[in-house]
Amino acid sequence: MMSNAKTSLLECPVCKTSHVPIKSPIENGVCASTCLYCGHFFKFKVTTPVRSEVILKVNGKEYTVDKSLDPATSLNEFLRDKRISMGTKYMCKEGGCGVCVVMAASVNPSTNDIERKAINSCMCPVFMCDGWSITTVEGLGSQRDGLHPIQDRLDKYNGSQCGFCSPAQIMNMYALLLNDTKPSKQEIEDAYDGILCRCTGYRSILDAMKSFADSKCSPTDIEDLETKTCRKTGKPCPGKCSNPATPKPERPLHLVLDSAQWFKPTTLTQLYDLLNQYKEKDMRLVLGCTGFGVYKDIGPWNYDILIDLHGVKDLYQIATSPQLQIGANVTLTSMMVTLSSCDLPKDKYPYLAECVNYIQRIAHTNVRNAGSWAGNLMMKHKHPEFVSDMFVMLETVRAQIFINGSTSVTANQLLATDMTGKVLTHVILPSFSANTVVKFYKVAKRSQNAHAYVSVGILMTCDANLVVQEKPAIVYAGISKTFTHATDLETFLQEKQLSDPSVIAKAIQILSKEIVPEADLLAGSIQFRNSLAVNLFYRFAIFMLGDKLDLRCRSGGFPLERPLSSGTQTYSTKTEEWPLTEPLLKVEGKSQVTGEAVYINDIAPAPGELYAAFALSHMGSAQLDSIDSSKAMEMQGVVKVLLAQDIPGVNNAMPSPYLPEEVLCSRRVMYAGQAIALVIAGVSCMQDRL
Numbered sequence: 001m002m003s004n005a006k007t008s009l010l011e012c013p014v015c016k017t018s019h020v021p022i023k024s025p026i027e028n029g030v031c032a033s034t035c036l037y038c039g040h041f042f043k044f045k046v047t048t049p050v051r052s053e054v055i056l057k058v059n060g061k062e063y064t065v066d067k068s069l070d071p072a073t074s075l076n077e078f079l080r081d082k083r084i085s086m087g088t089k090y091m092c093k094e095g096g097c098g099v100c101v102v103m104a105a106s107v108n109p110s111t112n113d114i115e116r117k118a119i120n121s122c123m124c125p126v127f128m129c130d131g132w133s134i135t136t137v138e139g140l141g142s143q144r145d146g147l148h149p150i151q152d153r154l155d156k157y158n159g160s161q162c163g164f165c166s167p168a169q170i171m172n173m174y175a176l177l178l179n180d181t182k183p184s185k186q187e188i189e190d191a192y193d194g195i196l197c198r199c200t201g202y203r204s205i206l207d208a209m210k211s212f213a214d215s216k217c218s219p220t221d222i223e224d225l226e227t228k229t230c231r232k233t234g235k236p237c238p239g240k241c242s243n244p245a246t247p248k249p250e251r252p253l254h255l256v257l258d259s260a261q262w263f264k265p266t267t268l269t270q271l272y273d274l275l276n277q278y279k280e281k282d283m284r285l286v287l288g289c290t291g292f293g294v295y296k297d298i299g300p301w302n303y304d305i306l307i308d309l310h311g312v313k314d315l316y317q318i319a320t321s322p323q324l325q326i327g328a329n330v331t332l333t334s335m336m337v338t339l340s341s342c343d344l345p346k347d348k349y350p351y352l353a354e355c356v357n358y359i360q361r362i363a364h365t366n367v368r369n370a371g372s373w374a375g376n377l378m379m380k381h382k383h384p385e386f387v388s389d390m391f392v393m394l395e396t397v398r399a400q401i402f403i404n405g406s407t408s409v410t411a412n413q414l415l416a417t418d419m420t421g422k423v424l425t426h427v428i429l430p431s432f433s434a435n436t437v438v439k440f441y442k443v444a445k446r447s448q449n450a451h452a453y454v455s456v457g458i459l460m461t462c463d464a465n466l467v468v469q470e471k472p473a474i475v476y477a478g479i480s481k482t483f484t485h486a487t488d489l490e491t492f493l494q495e496k497q498l499s500d501p502s503v504i505a506k507a508i509q510i511l512s513k514e515i516v517p518e519a520d521l522l523a524g525s526i527q528f529r530n531s532l533a534v535n536l537f538y539r540f541a542i543f544m545l546g547d548k549l550d551l552r553c554r555s556g557g558f559p560l561e562r563p564l565s566s567g568t569q570t571y572s573t574k575t576e577e578w579p580l581t582e583p584l585l586k587v588e589g590k591s592q593v594t595g596e597a598v599y600i601n602d603i604a605p606a607p608g609e610l611y612a613a614f615a616l617s618h619m620g621s622a623q624l625d626s627i628d629s630s631k632a633m634e635m636q637g638v639v640k641v642l643l644a645q646d647i648p649g650v651n652n653a654m655p656s657p658y659l660p661e662e663v664l665c666s667r668r669v670m671y672a673g674q675a676i677a678l679v680i681a682g683v684s685c686m687q688d689r690l
């Protein structure tokens with residue numbers, strides 16, 4: 001007889017695989033089962049229930065997730081493949097574009113509060129959504145049953161052009177208003193850092209959304225915003241249903257999938273047991289699962305054992321006494337809220353506001369709503385080249401990071417720690433004296449939603465004469481895999497007076513030598529990153545010198561403040577000619593804001609449908625001698641490889657008067673990435689050759 005009372009999972013005595021008890025009791029709770037892996041027959045006694053299926057709600061209707069799905073199946077794929085929500089779009093599938101945003105409601109096991117957040121459905125594995133309640137654009141309103149206030153507002157402000165991003169823009173605002181019915185214009189603009197719109201230029205979208213900041217235009221209360229969806233049909237049913245969108249508390253779960261096992265423990269003891277049991281296996285802990293938006297190797301499809309941390313109550317704990325402690329499951333958004341709202345004395349924690357501003361520049365709202373500080377740090381652990389702003393932040397403020405609840409390390413020490421079979425549990429942010437200054441600087445391609453070229457965090461304690469009291473912390477990311485601290489500069493600055501110009505000149509000299517960026521094609525050039533790293537320190541020095549400097553230099557110490565955006569639209573109209581030239585709402589607006597507009601990839605594939613992909617040149621400025629397409633033709637499903645000579649008429653993609661550009665390269669390759677062939681294939685190898 002075999003039973004694992006602590007985890008409620010069954011361990012096969014022969015192959016040690018864990019199972020969910022699937023047979024009903026035969027006598028006094030004793031059951032019999034056959035191991036799914038090795039076929040061994042064994043008996044067991046179940047002490048507490050473990051569920052083996054994922055049930056989630058979408059727009060109030062319950063769905064059970066099919067266990068034959070791949071563990072990597074995203075919520076987005078689930079919603080679209082099952083045709084539950086075709087209004088939820090996709091594009092990049094890596095958290096970059098935001099068109100897949102939906103509202104996810106789940107219960108925080110620590111507070112028992114329902115948390116509602118706008119997340120990227122493309123990065124959220126559907127097996128993670130057990131007990132969650134998802135709202136998509138279809139759950140808000142429709143042309144038939146009437147538009148939701150947010151859909152109506154976007155339509156009236158002409159905030160949709162092609163309309164592809166509109167459902168996501170609406171769901172983002174929906175989640176924002178559910179959390180705060182009276183957001184300011186700045187808060188609304190800040191929340192729109194993660195959803196790209198290729199058409200509108202954002203003015204009309206932001207105007208529509210910011211109109212909710214005006215008390216005259218905002219919905220009177222939360223009831224006006226809640227979706228009303230029929231429990232039975234899942235269709236909008238304004239006012240007649242009790243709220244069906246309530247998520248369920250986190251429950252233990254074990255799924256035996258075709259290619260992996262998925263566990264969701266609910267206590268630290270269960271978690272440690274699983275970590276211990278599977279430490280030799282290919283195992284991944286899952287929280288926001290946003291990491292694979294940056295590194296594909298941490299995608300859920302690469303692991304045998306997936307352990308979802310969402311159920312573990314202890315990992316959500318936040319405490320401000322005796323120390324500021326934040327659990328590993330706390331998302332970047334919740335961390336910002338905690339640091340900005342905790343009433344800790346400013347003379348002991350003078351740096352919290354600076355941390356909040358810095359976290360706000362990590363990724364974008366929707367990634368921050370799902371992703372945790374612990375996940376970010378562990379990405380740096382796995383990929384030391386990752387330009388992790390969370391690493392810079394925690395290492396600068398000398399945070400203590402706890403492994404398995406007991407061992408504490410700094411962020412830098414964590415990078416050298418073997419984390420096999422271990423979990424980060426919490427972080428403690430220390431207190432400092434009031435004369436300690438902490439500053440973070442990040443320079444990236446854009447102010448929001450962009451990885452840094454170089455990030456730096458500086459912690460320095462000076463006396464009233466600007467003499468550096470103890471060894472400062474000067475922490476960089478974006479230089480190389482191994483460079484974290486500017487140690488030479490840190491050592492030099494001890495007991496030096498910052499107001500002495502020769503000290504700053506010498507510091508810059510030391511730093512310029514110490515910063516040796518690694519070549520990286522995707523990052524800025526070596527020279528650029530070196531001078532950037534030095535200049536960011538110089539900005540810090542200017543900040544510290546403050547009014548000791550002449551007025552002309554002082555502004556260099558402060559970040560550029562971007563004011564709230566605004567725009568106006570003007571057009572000429574002749575009222576005497578109306579209805580000609582009369583401004584009208586566009587006809588497609590309502591179908592776009594309700595997610596009912598159908599785009600090409602919303603149409604189900606027709607039988608025998610074929611797909612095409614360009615084969616690109618890996619070389620630029622080259623000559624094409626010949627093309628051998630025989631290997632491509634041997635591949636399953638390939639029906640044709642089209643070359644330049646197959647193009648009827650003129651092989652030119654550009655209309656007059658532009659210079660001609662070949663559709664498929666015929667001889668002279670102009671640049672790497674130029675299309676050489678078009679490979680056409682169908683899903684079935686049974687398709688006839690063209």
Ligand SMILES: Cc1cc2nc3c(=O)[nH]c(=O)nc-3n(C[C@H](O)[C@H](O)[C@H](O)COP(=O)(O)OP(=O)(O)OC[C@H]3O[C@@H](n4cnc5c(N)ncnc54)[C@H](O)[C@@H]3O)c2cc1C
Pocket residue numbers: 094095096284285286287288289290291292293294298309328329332361362363364367370371372373374375376377378379382387388389390422423424425449450451452
């Ligand atoms: C579009 C985009 C933009 C981004 N921009 C930035 C940026 O500007 N700056 C920046 O610093 N980051 C950026 N990121 C990274 C982002 O912050 C991280 O993806 C996120 O914080 C990871 O958290 P997660 O909970 O989703 O981790 P997951 O993806 O769930 O996990 C990541 C890794 O951490 C491990 N892990 C998770 N929790 C624990 C734990 N408690 N103990 C041990 N291991 C654990 C997992 O096993 C996995 O290996 C960006 C990400 C995206 C997708």
Ligand code: FES
Pocket residue numbers: 089090091092093094095096097098099100101120121122123
């Ligand atoms: S599809 Fe681009 S963020 Fe999800």
Ligand code: FES
Pocket residue numbers: 159160161162163164165166196197198199200
């Ligand atoms: S992508 Fe935003 S309206 Fe076209």
